[in-house]
Amino acid sequence: xxxxxxxxxxxxxxxxxxxxxxxxxxxxxxxxxxxxxxxxxxxxxxxxxxxxxxxxxxxxxxxxxxxxxxxxxxxxxxxxxxxxxxxxxxxxxxxxxxxxxxxxxxxxxxxxxxxxxxxxxxxxxxxxxxxxxxxxxxxxxxxxxxxxxxxxxxxxxxxxxxxxxxxxxxxxxxxxxxxxxxxxxxxxxxxxxxxxxxxxxxxxxxxxxxxxxxxxxxxxxxxxxxxxxxxxxxxxxxxxxxxxxxxxxxxxxxxxxxxxxxxxxxxxxxxxxxxxxxxxxxxxxxxxxxxxxxxxxxxxxxxxxxxxxxxxxxxxxxxxxxxxxxxxxxxxxxxxxxxxxxxxxxxxxxxxxxxxxxxxxxxxxxxxxxxxxxxxxxxxxxxxxxxxxxxxxxxxxxxxxxxxxxxxxxxxxxxxxxxxxxxxxxxxxxxxxxxxxxxxxxx
Amino acid sequence: xxxxxxxxxxxxxxxxxxxxxxxxxxxxxxxxxxxxxxxxxxxxxxxxxxxxxxxxxxxxxxxxxxxxxxxxxxxxxxxxxxxxxxxxxxxxxxxxxxxxxxxxxxxxxxxxxxxxxxxxxxxxxxxxxxxxxxxxxxxxxxxxxxxxxxxxxxxxxxxxxxxxxxxxxxxxxxxxxxxxxxxxxxxxxxxxxxxxxxxxxxxxxxxxxxxxxxxxxxxxxxxxxxxxxxxxxxxxxxxxxxxxxxxxxxxxxxxxxxxxxxxxxxxxxxxxxxxxxxxxxxxxxxxxxxxxxxxxxxxxxxxxxxxxxxxxxxxxxxxxxxxxxxxxxxxxxxxxxxxxxxxxxxxxxxxxxxxxxxxxxxxxxxxxxxxxxxxxxxxxxxxxxxxxxxxxxxxxxxxxxxxxxxxxxxxxxxxxxxxxxxxxxxxx
Numbered sequence: 001x002x003x004x005x006x007x008x009x010x011x012x013x014x015x016x017x018x019x020x021x022x023x024x025x026x027x028x029x030x031x032x033x034x035x036x037x038x039x040x041x042x043x044x045x046x047x048x049x050x051x052x053x054x055x056x057x058x059x060x061x062x063x064x065x066x067x068x069x070x071x072x073x074x075x076x077x078x079x080x081x082x083x084x085x086x087x088x089x090x091x092x093x094x095x096x097x098x099x100x101x102x103x104x105x106x107x108x109x110x111x112x113x114x115x116x117x118x119x120x121x122x123x124x125x126x127x128x129x130x131x132x133x134x135x136x137x138x139x140x141x142x143x144x145x146x147x148x149x150x151x152x153x154x155x156x157x158x159x160x161x162x163x164x165x166x167x168x169x170x171x172x173x174x175x176x177x178x179x180x181x182x183x184x185x186x187x188x189x190x191x192x193x194x195x196x197x198x199x200x201x202x203x204x205x206x207x208x209x210x211x212x213x214x215x216x217x218x219x220x221x222x223x224x225x226x227x228x229x230x231x232x233x234x235x236x237x238x239x240x241x242x243x244x245x246x247x248x249x250x251x252x253x254x255x256x257x258x259x260x261x262x263x264x265x266x267x268x269x270x271x272x273x274x275x276x277x278x279x280x281x282x283x284x285x286x287x288x289x290x291x292x293x294x295x296x297x298x299x300x301x302x303x304x305x306x307x308x309x310x311x312x313x314x315x316x317x318x319x320x321x322x323x324x325x326x327x328x329x330x331x332x333x334x335x336x337x338x339x340x341x342x343x344x345x346x347x348x349x350x351x352x353x354x355x356x357x358x359x360x361x362x363x364x365x366x367x368x369x370x371x372x373x374x375x376x377x378x379x380x381x382x383x384x385x386x387x388x389x390x391x392x393x394x395x396x397x398x399x400x401x402x403x404x405x406x407x408x409x410x411x412x413x414x415x416x417x418x419x420x421x422x423x424x425x426x427x428x429x430x431x432x433x434x435x436x437x438x439x440x441x442x443x
Numbered sequence: 444x445x446x447x448x449x450x451x452x453x454x455x456x457x458x459x460x461x462x463x464x465x466x467x468x469x470x471x472x473x474x475x476x477x478x479x480x481x482x483x484x485x486x487x488x489x490x491x492x493x494x495x496x497x498x499x500x501x502x503x504x505x506x507x508x509x510x511x512x513x514x515x516x517x518x519x520x521x522x523x524x525x526x527x528x529x530x531x532x533x534x535x536x537x538x539x540x541x542x543x544x545x546x547x548x549x550x551x552x553x554x555x556x557x558x559x560x561x562x563x564x565x566x567x568x569x570x571x572x573x574x575x576x577x578x579x580x581x582x583x584x585x586x587x588x589x590x591x592x593x594x595x596x597x598x599x600x601x602x603x604x605x606x607x608x609x610x611x612x613x614x615x616x617x618x619x620x621x622x623x624x625x626x627x628x629x630x631x632x633x634x635x636x637x638x639x640x641x642x643x644x645x646x647x648x649x650x651x652x653x654x655x656x657x658x659x660x661x662x663x664x665x666x667x668x669x670x671x672x673x674x675x676x677x678x679x680x681x682x683x684x685x686x687x688x689x690x691x692x693x694x695x696x697x698x699x700x701x702x703x704x705x706x707x708x709x710x711x712x713x714x715x716x717x718x719x720x721x722x723x724x725x726x727x728x729x730x731x732x733x734x735x736x737x738x739x740x741x742x743x744x745x746x747x748x749x750x751x752x753x754x755x756x757x758x759x760x761x762x763x764x765x766x767x768x769x770x771x772x773x774x775x776x777x778x779x780x781x782x783x784x785x786x787x788x789x790x791x792x793x794x795x796x797x798x799x800x801x802x803x804x805x806x807x808x809x810x811x812x813x814x815x816x817x818x819x820x821x822x823x824x825x826x827x828x829x830x831x832x833x834x835x836x837x838x839x840x841x842x843x844x845x846x847x848x849x850x851x852x853x854x855x856x857x858x859x860x861x862x863x864x865x866x867x868x869x870x871x
Contacts, residue, residue, distance in 0.1 A: 237662060247480055255661075
């Protein structure tokens with residue numbers, strides 16, 4: 001649905017008026033289309049001495065034009081600062097100096113990416129500096145305007161530049177349009193990068209549940225665009241829309257109630273028979289039955305837990321037990337900011353979504369043993385049929401309550417899911433990636 | 444030339460709607476296109492060139508002269524897939540299946556879709572025959588004078604349009620009236636008809652409840668189940684209905700409850716060679732073994748032994764003999780329920796020594812069947828009967844039943860207007 005306010009403040013007169021009155025001015029975000037360069041312009045790179053090896057070479061191979069020094073009048077599509085060598089709080093001044101002038105010359109939908117190491121308890125001064133990056137990126141994200149974002153890649157242990165490649169490409173590109181103020185931990189052992197970064201999912205077989213419309217349909221479409229053979233699943237009653245999605249993306253439709261007793265068997269036998277297994281599972285199907293806890297009936301509670309959480313657990317267990325999910329497989333579970341920050345009237349929904357986060361973290365080591373990865377994506381306020389049904393004023397206020405001052409699109413969630421599904425993204429495991437435009441709630 | 448058995452990989456249909464119900468605004472092409480699209484989505488057929496698509500409709504607009512090809516062009520199937528229309532009344536859907544299976548058996552094609560569609564809501568209405576003659580005459584005229592002369596032949600009565608009739612051209616009797624005569628001749632009672640109807644509703648409802656149709660059906664225009672289905676149907680409720688056919692005959696028994704209603708819908712079946720199925724990673728549900736058609740002279744023939752809907756009774760013994768089988772050698776019987784009495788007449792005739800001796804030339808009757816194997820997932824009385832779409836529904840249903848069972852053999856029997864019948868054997 002069109003964001004009339006966003007359109008207004010991006011028109012000539014609207015922009016002037018909004019500027020004079022100090023009203024929020026959400027920008028039209030740059031979004032990815034196939035063939036786009038990774039970054040629409042030059043990337044200014046800085047580092048603390050002794051940073052990562054091979055970072056510049058990696059960027060050059062990705063087709064990014066980099067520069068090491070800032071000059072007056074030069075505009076930047078992005079700023080990248082490697083702070084992995086931070087030894088103490090005093091080192092952070094270099095980061096301040098690096099950003100200072102260049103930030104003013106950041107192009108619309110610009111990208112700021114910091115790379116640091118995760119605190120490891122070895123040296124308090126080092127850990128303090130490492131943790132400080134977290135505060136910097138979260139605050140900077142709130143300062144940036146014109147659709148620019150700031151995110152932090154946190155290398156765990158001995159993780160290298162190569163381990164961070166997938167995350168770095170994602171944060172620099174327009175695929176991460178609505179991911180802002182986030183910290184993503186990257187561990188050693190990415191798995192081999194895709195042969196072709198324009199079709200990173202080529203040869204992979206994917207299942208997307210709840211794909212008849214909205215975010216699920218967008219995920220299916222982006223996975224197919226990235227080269228995957230996609231099977232879309234949804235309730236039999238949603239079969240008409242599901243068939244439309246399957247035919248649009250050249251995939252297959254599987255009518256299925258994921259909460260039914262036989263669902264795990266149906267899924268494993270379907271993929272064994274038709275595709276000899278499965279590489280990517282996106283648990284997107286979910287329902288809401290909002291009630292205050294005091295008024296919550298058993299059916300409201302039980303159905304939400306059954307569909308949003310219990311079904312995912314049972315399906316994951318079956319996929320691992322049967323070996324239907326190939327080694328190196330990727331599972332992406334849809335959580336929600338409700339599961340992080342809570343939401344009035346959603347104890348059941350928040351329970352299921354926080355439960356998903358717990359499940360992802362718990363599974364991570366077992367997945368890593370198979371070179372596989374499991375992660376959660378937590379969407380914030382996304383324009384869907386669900387938000388379309390909200391009262392106008394509530395919706396307009398909710399849309400502005402993020403650093404990007406607008407709602408996300410289903411495709412923004414889909415891009416994050418596709419990134420976590422890539423062969424090279426094995427270094428991201430057991431994480432929760434928020435796609436919320438740095439929502440002010442529960443940040 | 445060596446032949447091979449054609450594989451049935453699955454099917455798709457839209458839920459059947461009652462006439463002038465949910466699909467009142469949808470034409471044959473809309474329904475067939477949606478059905479092909481649902482099948483393409485289920486089996487990932489988008490943009491793939493298939494051997495052939497054969498389908499048809501009984502009630503068809505003249506503008507839909509190439510209904511199937513137009514539906515293929517409107518669907519997500521490859522535009523390079525050839526298609527054509529076939530029409531054998533209610534036998535259409537099964538006849539298209541046999542046709543494509545035979546081409547696959549001969550190695551002429553590797554894959555194909557058989558189907559059928561019908562609407563009684565969006566029925567073709569033609570101009571009056573008198574008006575049509577005048578207009579054609581005027582069209583042929585070469586001078587203005589001749590044209591005016593031809594048009595002067597117009598009469599007000601010619602404005603009354605011709606609405607298609609559900610009756611036999613040679614007898615003027617509707618199908619129900621024909622069956623009513625047969626019902627009386629074969630002494631088929633009211634209660635047994637009602638019992639068959641109740642079983643049809645219960646079986647169809649149970650099949651829905653256990654998710655049997657999850658991979659056989661795609662919702663259309665908001666309809667997710669057959670509109671005619673009455674899960675709570677009971678003998679008591681059916682007993683209260685008034686007879687609607689054979690009301691001038693003694694003791695009429697055929698009601699709206701034990702006869703199929705006019706229905707809108709479409710169905711399609713995906714067929715291929717075993718090799719094609721393996722290449723595409725698609726499991727084979729069943730194979731089509733053999734088929735037979737028959738026709739009876741219902742116009743001049745015997746009132747009892749040559750009823751309009753009795754042709755399958757004649758077709759089956761020929762099919763059994765060719766395949767060295769008996770009537771009891773089947774795990775499932777799918778006998779199309781045009782009317783409850785049609786099924787009961789068929790079963791009674793096969794068990795009748797006189798009929799089997801005189802008409803089928805057999806020493807022994809074919810015998811009885813185990814009724815618990817009959818129409819176990821419901822049939823036309825509950826689902827409805829969009830004429831040309833019923834065959835595809837039966838083929839896909841039986842193929843899946845056999846696949847679920849793991850192995851076995853099933854029979855399909857369909858009666859058709861014009862005194863025709865089509866029977867076929869499937870094996871898994």
